[in-house]
Amino acid sequence: MSATDQTARDGAATDQARRLASVRTQQAQLREQGFTGRAWGFLLPTASGLGGLLLWELAVHWFQLPSYLLPAPSEVALVMVEKWQLLLDQLVYTAFAAIVGFVIAVVIALSLGAMIAASPFVERVLYVWLVVFHAIPKVVVAPLLLVWIGFGLQSSIIFVVVFTFFPMLVNTVAGLRSADPDLLLLARSMGGGNWQLLRKIRIPSALPSIIAGVKISITLAPLGAVIGEFVASNKGLGHMLIQSVGSLEVPVAFAAVTVVSLLGIFTWYLAEFFERATIPWHASQRGRSGSDS
Template sequence: MDTVPADRRRGGVVERAWRPVALIFAFLLLWQLVTVTELVEPYLVPSPGRTAEVLVGKWSYLWPHTLTTTWETLAGFVIAAIVGVLVAVAMVYSRAVESTVYPVLLFAQVIPKIAIAPLFVVWLGFGFEPKVIVAVLMAFFPVVISMVTGLKSVDTEMLELASTMGGGPLKTFVKIRFPASLPHLFAGLKVAITLAVTGAVVGEFVGANEGLGYVILQANGNMDTPMLFAGLIVMSVVGVLLFALLDLAEKLMLPWHASRRGSAVTTTLLAKG
C-alpha cells in the first residue's frame, strides 16, 4: 500500500533535481570549453579540473577558514533573526514605533555595507565581532520586512473572532498572529541567511586573518585564481547548505501551509485519475 506513494515521492525528487543538475553540468561544460579553447588566459580563469585539484589538495587549508566564516554567518544570522522579529512585533503593535523605526531601517539598508565595514574594524579590531556585525546588518532588513508583512496579513475576521471570544493581545499573538506569519518569516529568513554569508565575507575583506573572505582576498592579491575560484565555490556551497537547512526546517514546521500541500494534492488527484 505504501510502495506506490513512496515511488511517486522518489519520482518527484528526481523530477525536481535533474534540471538544476543539468544546469550545473552545462555550466561546467561551458567553463571547460572556455579554458580549453583559451578564450580567456588560464591565469585569469582556471579550468574546472584545476579548481577541483585545489579544492581537494588544499582542503586542509580551506576547512578552518570555512568553519570561521560559517560561525560568523550563523552568529550574525541568529542575532538578526531574534532582533528582527522583536522589532517587527513592536512595529506592528505600535504605530509610533513603526513611524519612527521604518525610515531609519530604510536609510540603513541603502548604505553600502562595504563602505561602513572599515569603521567596525577600526572600532573593534580584526576579531570575530566586526564580521558578525556586518552579517547582522545584511540579514536584518529582510527579517523585519517579512515578519511585519506576515503579522499584518492575518485575516482580520480571525482577529475579530478571537477578540469576541475573550482572547487578549498576548494570546491572540501566540495562537493566531505568530503562526500565521511563519510562512512570511521563513521566506525572509531564507533570504537573510544568504545575505549573512555575504556580510561575513565582506567583513573579512576589510580586515581579517582568517575566513573565506581572507582566502579570496589573499588569492586575488597573489593572482592565484584556482584558489580564488575554490574559495568562491566553498562560500557558495556554505550559503546553499544553510539555505537548504532552513528550507527543511520550514517543511518540518509548516506542513500545513499551502505551498507544502501542493505536491500532495497533485499526487492525490493523479491517483484518483
C-alpha cells in the first residue's frame, strides 16, 4: 500500500467521523423537536378539552339553564362522586356483559371465518344468511330479545354477540384469503403441507386484518351491552340511563353516559395494546414500540 493511499484513507476516516458526528447532532435536534412536538400534541388537546368544559360550565350559569335540561359539568362530577358506589356496580354489570359477549363473538367469528375461507361450500350455504342477518337493523329487533330470551344478563350478552361478531367475521375471511399466492407457492416448493401453510403463512398474513376487525368490534361491545340493557334489564348502565332520563334526573344520566364513554375509551386502548403486542412487525406498528432497532 502506498503512502498516498494511507493518507487518503485517514482523510476518509476523519471525514466519516465528522459526518457521523454531524448526523448525531442532527438526530439530537430532531429528537428535541420531536419532544416539543409531542408536548404540543398532548397540551393542545388537553387545553381544548378543558376549555370546552369551562365554556359549558359558564354557559349553564350565564343562561341559568335548569339541570333537567343541561346540567353543568361540575354538577355531573358531583353526582359521580356521590353515587360512585352505584355507578361502579352498574359498570361492573355492563362491562361483564360486554366482555362475555365479546369473547363469545370472537370465538364464533374466528371459527366461522376460518370455515368460510377454507370451503366454498360453507361460504355458499352461509353467505346469504349472514348478509340477511347483517341487514336486519338490530336495534329495532332488540325488543324481540325480551320476548325470546327474557329479562336479564343473558339478553345483554346475546345482544353484544349480535352487535360485534360481524366485523370480525368479515375481516377474518378477508384476512385468511389475502395470503400472497406467490408466498404460498414458495412454501409449497419447500415441501410444506396444507397445515404448515395455514400455520406459518395464512394465519400470520391474516392477523393484521383480523385485529382490525377486533378493534372495530371491541368498541361496539359496551354499546351492545347498553342497548341490550335499555330493553331487557333492570340493572347496568343502560338501565340506569333509561331510568334517570324517564324521571328527569338528567345529571345522573350524564354521569352514566360519562362512565359508558370511559369504558369505551378503555376498551379502545386495550385493543391498541393488543394490536401492538400481536403484530409488532406490521407496517402500521413499526417505530411505535420505542426501540431503535
